Amino acid sequence: xxxxxxxxxxxxxxxxxxxxxxxxxxxxxxxxxxxxxxxxxxxxxxxxxxxxxxxxxxxxxxxxxxxxxxxxxxxxxxxxxxxxxxxxxxxxxxxxxxxxxxxxxxxxxxxxxxxxxxxxxxxxxxxxxxxxxxxxxxxxxxxxxxxxxxxxxxxxxxxxxxxxxxxxxxxxxxxxxxxxxxxxxxxxxxxxxxxx
Numbered sequence: 001x002x003x004x005x006x007x008x009x010x011x012x013x014x015x016x017x018x019x020x021x022x023x024x025x026x027x028x029x030x031x032x033x034x035x036x037x038x039x040x041x042x043x044x045x046x047x048x049x050x051x052x053x054x055x056x057x058x059x060x061x062x063x064x065x066x067x068x069x070x071x072x073x074x075x076x077x078x079x080x081x082x083x084x085x086x087x088x089x090x091x092x093x094x095x096x097x098x099x100x101x102x103x104x105x106x107x108x109x110x111x112x113x114x115x116x117x118x119x120x121x122x123x124x125x126x127x128x129x130x131x132x133x134x135x136x137x138x139x140x141x142x143x144x145x146x147x148x149x150x151x152x153x154x155x156x157x158x159x160x161x162x163x164x165x166x167x168x169x170x171x172x173x174x175x176x177x178x179x180x181x182x183x184x185x186x187x188x189x190x191x192x193x194x195x196x
Contacts, residue, residue, distance in 0.1 A: 001052045006033060006045035008052065012131045048127035050144045055123050062116035066179060069108040073100060106180035113175025117168055122160035124167075125151070 010032035017025050026032035036044040077100065126147050141147040151159040 001056060002046075002049065005047075005049045005052055006036075008127075009036065009045055009047055009131045012128055016132065048130035051123040051127035051130065055120065055127070058116050058120045061119050062112045062175070065112035065115040066108055069111050070100070070105065073104050073108060077104075100183075102180055102184050105183040106176040109179025109182075110172050110176030112179070114168060114172050116175075117164065117171060121164045121167065125160050125162055 007029070010026060010029055013036075014026045014032060026035060033045065126144060129147050129151070130141050130144070141150060155162075
């Protein structure tokens with residue numbers, strides 16, 4: 001996150017810039033990096049870094065949710081044990097659970113992605129707000145706590161979830177497809193992720 005943060009700053013600013021009579025403010029990656037360094041100094045390249053570090057929790061939340069959802073599905077359809085570290089294996093069960101039908105894994109992947117998005121989305125809003133170009137007309141944020149306070153006071157809890165529905169529509173299907181393909185490829189290779 002630390003090394004890639006400058007690229008996220010330039011990407012966001014290029015996405016929200018408006019072409020004016022003078023042209024665009026950022027013509028590309030190198031031009032954007034150089035311009036931010038010139039206008040704002042090195043700190044400008046690392047705007048939104050702290051929320052970006054919080055974003056690393058997204059994958060952990062998704063994997064934990066996936067494991068729990070698959071375990072619950074296995075229980076519901078009459079199979080025992082968890083996918084990777086479930087009680088069926090940990091308790092010394094002689095036989096691992098049978099694999100589920102592929103669509104169950106797709107469903108679990110989609111649901112786990114939705115869970116991760118809903119629980120971690122506020123960091124994306126905070127990071128984006130901090131990375132915006134500081135102007136006289138744009139809301140000025142002087143750090144993470146300032147941004148959290150201003151969003152909470154000005155927009156309420158809904159302010160932390162602006163754009164989340166669009167993001168869910170974009171990423172939930174890919175979460176389902178990813179885990180469906182992961183489990184399918186493992187099955188085709190004869191590998192069982194439930195074996196220690």
